[in-house]
Amino acid sequence: MSTPVGPYSPAMRAGPWLVCSGQLGLRQSDGGSVLADESFEVESRQALANVSELLVGRGASWANVVKVTVFLADIADYAVFNDVYTDVLGSHRPARTLVAVAGLPRNANVEVEVWAYAPDSEDTATWST
Numbered sequence: 001m002s003t004p005v006g007p008y009s010p011a012m013r014a015g016p017w018l019v020c021s022g023q024l025g026l027r028q029s030d031g032g033s034v035l036a037d038e039s040f041e042v043e044s045r046q047a048l049a050n051v052s053e054l055l056v057g058r059g060a061s062w063a064n065v066v067k068v069t070v071f072l073a074d075i076a077d078y079a080v081f082n083d084v085y086t087d088v089l090g091s092h093r094p095a096r097t098l099v100a101v102a103g104l105p106r107n108a109n110v111e112v113e114v115w116a117y118a119p120d121s122e123d124t125a126t127w128s129t
Contacts (some may be wrong), residue, residue, distance in 0.1 A: 001128035006097055006105070007019065008021050010023075010054055011054050011058055013118075013120070014064060016054070016117055016118065016120075017115060017117060017118075018058055018113075018115070018116040018118045019058055019115050019116075020051060020054045020113055020115075021056065021070065022069075022079040023048075023050035023111065024047055024104065024106055024108040024110070024111050025037075025042070025043030025044060025045075025046035025047040025109070025110060026046065026050065026057065026106070026108075027046055032086040035106055035107070039075050040080055040110070041080055041083075041112055043108070043109055044081050044084040044110050045084055045088070045112050046078070046089045046109065047108075047109070048085070048112060051113075051114055052088075055114070055118075056109070058118070059118060059120055060116045060118035062088070062089055062092055063092060064116035064117055064118040065092070065114045065116045066094050066095060066104070066115055066117050067093070067094055067095045067096070067097075067099075067114065068069045068112065069093050069097045069098075069112070069114075070085075070096065070097070070099070070100070070110065070111070070112050071098075071101045071110065071111040072098065072100040072101070072109065072110055073100070073101060073108065073110070073113075074100065074105060074109065075100035075107045081098070081110060087122070087126075094114075101120075113124040
C-alpha cells in the first residue's frame, strides 16, 4: 500500500463502519509510489486494487461496501471506468456517485473512496485507524 499523499488516515473505523479515504492508482516501485500510467484502465484497476487492499487489511471485502464515490479527471473516461468497475465488483452494486473534477492529487485520472459496513468483534463504539 502506498503512503498517503496528504495528512489523513487511509481508513478509519467508526463502530461497524469502515470509511476508506480516496485511493489513487498508485503502486510501489523502487523510488516510492508511482502512478500506474500505462492507460486509464490500468490506473483504474490499480485504484480499485488499492481499495481492496485497504478493505482486506481491515477484515472486510468489496461485499461489505455499501457506498462508492468515484472522481474522474475526465468524464470521457466514464464508460471505460464502468467496464473496469463491473469487472472488479462482479454483480455487487453498492450505491455510487461519480463526478468529474478539475484535477486530482499526483495528476491522477481517477480516485475511489468507499464506505463499508463491517462490524468487527471488538467494541464497535470506538474510533480506530
